[in-house]
Amino acid sequence: MSLHVIIPAGGPGSRLWPLSRAGQPKFLLDLLGQGSSLLQATVDRLYPLTASLTVVTGARHGEAVASQNLPARLNPEVKSKYAMLLEPSRKNSLGAIAWAAARLQAKYGAVIAGSFAADHAIKDVSAFRQAVTAAVKAAEGGKIVTIGIAPSRPATAYGYICASDTIMRAEGDQPPVLVAKSFKEKPSEPQARNYLETGGYFWNAGMFVFNTEILLSHLRELLPSYYDTIQEMVRLTPGTAEFVTLWESLPSYPIDTAIAEPVAARGGVAVVAAADFGWSDVGDFDSLHAALAGDNPLNPVVRGTGESQVLASPGAFIDNQGEEKLVVVGIPNAVVIRRGDVTLVTTTESAQKIGDVAGEQGELA
Incomplete structure (x- = not known):
C-alpha cells in the first residue's frame, strides 16, 4: 500500500505532568511499559502500510527524536524515504501537516498521505490497520478521510464527528466509510450523552488520510496566504533565516477547524466507522x-x-x-x-x- 505517513510529534502532554515534561514530552516516553516509546509504537503499527515516513517535531526535540532510531524500525526501501522535519516553534497541527504534505507532493507528486498522532495508544493493531486501509481507499476517491472512534462513554474531553447515513464505501472485512456531516467541539456532558443516545457520532482522534493535491487545493482556497507561505517554505532549506521568518508568520491553526470543518460542510469529508480497536489518547492520568x-x-x-x-x-x-x-x-x-x-x-x-x-x-x- 502506498501510504505516505506523517507523524506530528509535538505538544508537552501537560496533563501528565510531571511524568511528561517540556523537555521530555509523553511521545518520547514508554508510558505503557511495553519497551517502546509511544512514538516508536506509532511507527511499528503503521510500518506495514508505509511508503514513506515523515516525522514533524519541534527543533528542541530533534536530538531526542533522532535517538529513537526510527529508521531501524522500517524496511530498507522505506528507510531511505524517512525524513524528520524540525519546527522552529509550535504552530498547531495545520502547520506540521501542511508543510509535510507540500514536501511530499514536491518530491513524489500527488500521493495518499495520512497524519497520525505520535502519542496515542492502540490495543488491536490489526483492526486499526483495517481502518487505515479503508481510509486510504476512500481518500483515493477524493475525500479527506478521518478515522472515527466509536464512543464508549459520554466523554467531554474529545471533539466529535457527526456522520450521515450515506455509505461512501464498504468492502469485505474493512469497516464502512460514511460521508461526514459536521465536526463538533468538545461538548458538555448533557450534549455528549445526547450524542451517544442519538447515534452516528464518533470521537475525533485527529487521524486524517488524504490525497496531498486535494488537501493543498482546499488550503489554497480557504487560506490562500497560508498556502502561499507553505509553498515558499518548501523551496527553502529548513532552519535558514528566511525559512524561520516564513514559519513564524503562519497563524496557529488546528487542521480540524481550518480545513476539516469547512470541507465537511460541503460534503468533502468522510469518516471510517471503525470497529473498537482500543484507542486511547493517553491524555491524562485517568486514561x-x-x-x-x-x-x-x-x-x-x-x-x-x-x-x-x-x-x-x-x-x-x-x-x-x-x-x-x-x-x-x-x-x-x-x-x-x-x-x-x-x-x-x-x-x-x-x-x-x-x-x-x-x-x-x-x-x-
Whole structure:
C-alpha cells in the first residue's frame, strides 16, 4: 500500500505532568511499559502500510527524536524515504501537516498521505490497520478521510464527528466509510450523552488520510496566504533565516477547524466507522490508568523504582521514583507521582486540571 505517513510529534502532554515534561514530552516516553516509546509504537503499527515516513517535531526535540532510531524500525526501501522535519516553534497541527504534505507532493507528486498522532495508544493493531486501509481507499476517491472512534462513554474531553447515513464505501472485512456531516467541539456532558443516545457520532482522534493535491487545493482556497507561505517554505532549506521568518508568520491553526470543518460542510469529508480497536489518547492520568489497569478499572496501578504500599485505594495510580517509602491509604482514584524535583498528589477526577499547574511550572514550552 502506498501510504505516505506523517507523524506530528509535538505538544508537552501537560496533563501528565510531571511524568511528561517540556523537555521530555509523553511521545518520547514508554508510558505503557511495553519497551517502546509511544512514538516508536506509532511507527511499528503503521510500518506495514508505509511508503514513506515523515516525522514533524519541534527543533528542541530533534536530538531526542533522532535517538529513537526510527529508521531501524522500517524496511530498507522505506528507510531511505524517512525524513524528520524540525519546527522552529509550535504552530498547531495545520502547520506540521501542511508543510509535510507540500514536501511530499514536491518530491513524489500527488500521493495518499495520512497524519497520525505520535502519542496515542492502540490495543488491536490489526483492526486499526483495517481502518487505515479503508481510509486510504476512500481518500483515493477524493475525500479527506478521518478515522472515527466509536464512543464508549459520554466523554467531554474529545471533539466529535457527526456522520450521515450515506455509505461512501464498504468492502469485505474493512469497516464502512460514511460521508461526514459536521465536526463538533468538545461538548458538555448533557450534549455528549445526547450524542451517544442519538447515534452516528464518533470521537475525533485527529487521524486524517488524504490525497496531498486535494488537501493543498482546499488550503489554497480557504487560506490562500497560508498556502502561499507553505509553498515558499518548501523551496527553502529548513532552519535558514528566511525559512524561520516564513514559519513564524503562519497563524496557529488546528487542521480540524481550518480545513476539516469547512470541507465537511460541503460534503468533502468522510469518516471510517471503525470497529473498537482500543484507542486511547493517553491524555491524562485517568486514561493512562485505564490503559494499564486491565479488565478491572478498580485495580490500582503501582510502579516505579521506589518502594510503595497502597491500601484501600481502588483505582489508584502510583509512580514512585523517590528514595523514601510511599504509603497511600484510603484514597480511591489517588494519583501520586514522585520525582526527584517534585511530588504530585491528586485524583484521577482532577486530572484535567493538571495542565494548568504544569503551565505555572513552565512546562508548556
